[in-house]
Amino acid sequence: MRFSTISLLQELHEQSEGQSFARARAQFRGTDEEFSRRLRQYLGMLPSRKGKFLKQHGFSSADAQSAQGTTMSLAISEDMGRFLYNLTLMRRPARILELGSSYGVSTLYLASALQQLGKGEMIASELDSMKCRKLKEHLNIAGVASLVAVWEGDAFELFNNLAGHFDLVFMDVWSTLYLKMFQRLEAFLQPGSVVITDHMYTAQDEVADFRRYLSASRQFSSSTLDFASGVEFTVMV
Numbered sequence: 001m002r003f004s005t006i007s008l009l010q011e012l013h014e015q016s017e018g019q020s021f022a023r024a025r026a027q028f029r030g031t032d033e034e035f036s037r038r039l040r041q042y043l044g045m046l047p048s049r050k051g052k053f054l055k056q057h058g059f060s061s062a063d064a065q066s067a068q069g070t071t072m073s074l075a076i077s078e079d080m081g082r083f084l085y086n087l088t089l090m091r092r093p094a095r096i097l098e099l100g101s102s103y104g105v106s107t108l109y110l111a112s113a114l115q116q117l118g119k120g121e122m123i124a125s126e127l128d129s130m131k132c133r134k135l136k137e138h139l140n141i142a143g144v145a146s147l148v149a150v151w152e153g154d155a156f157e158l159f160n161n162l163a164g165h166f167d168l169v170f171m172d173v174w175s176t177l178y179l180k181m182f183q184r185l186e187a188f189l190q191p192g193s194v195v196i197t198d199h200m201y202t203a204q205d206e207v208a209d210f211r212r213y214l215s216a217s218r219q220f221s222s223s224t225l226d227f228a229s230g231v232e233f234t235v236m237v
């Protein structure tokens, strides 16, 4: 990965973590010491317990998922980014689809891996026009803009304009939409296609219907990777 991309990513990760921290502090009704104690507890706990913990202590992402949306970045973690980068190097996809790009942190990891491979292309989709503007700026800075077509608008509408198949999909829209979006996505998958979905632990109640759907499916083999916010790794059989 280029040095300029690494430093851009560092800046974007810091910005996103700062925003999430500030939101959590605003939602927490207690002293700074109590907040620090809860934060240490959260950071040290098994990923699979995080969703319950967040709910129990009144932390919620419902504000972000409202109709107004949010200017918050809500970017993936560095760990998760490295995972997407390595997965792309391994899978060597001809086509990647990203659903929910925000300011482009995950997009930068995926597109940088395509740049490294010297082949492949990607579609990145984002509902919010301000975020799309920043996303394009970031792709330009990283020198990967030519590899990524940005769809500005609702990803459900994007499906009406798509053809062919995707080898790798990263789904990171609002978690309440996962099941509906995945069912729409299925027509664009083929055996061997991989779908990665974030927040399977941190939004465990919201994704329960999606999890049940995958468990009951014979067409998909799926398991939850126990890192970051809970990462669903789904392969079309």
Ligand SMILES: C[S@@+](CC[C@H](N)C(=O)[O-])C[C@H]1O[C@@H](n2cnc3c(N)ncnc32)[C@H](O)[C@@H]1O
Binding pocket: 069, 073, 074, 075, 076, 099, 100, 101, 102, 103, 104, 105, 106, 107, 125, 126, 127, 128, 131, 153, 154, 155, 156, 172, 173, 174, 177
């Ligand atoms: C969790 S953030 C994505 C973070 C991003 N993957 C990253 O790592 O920086 C979710 C994003 O999905 C977008 N989104 C939500 N619903 C959408 C939809 N129906 N179509 C396209 N984007 C959507 C939101 O605007 C938000 O920016």
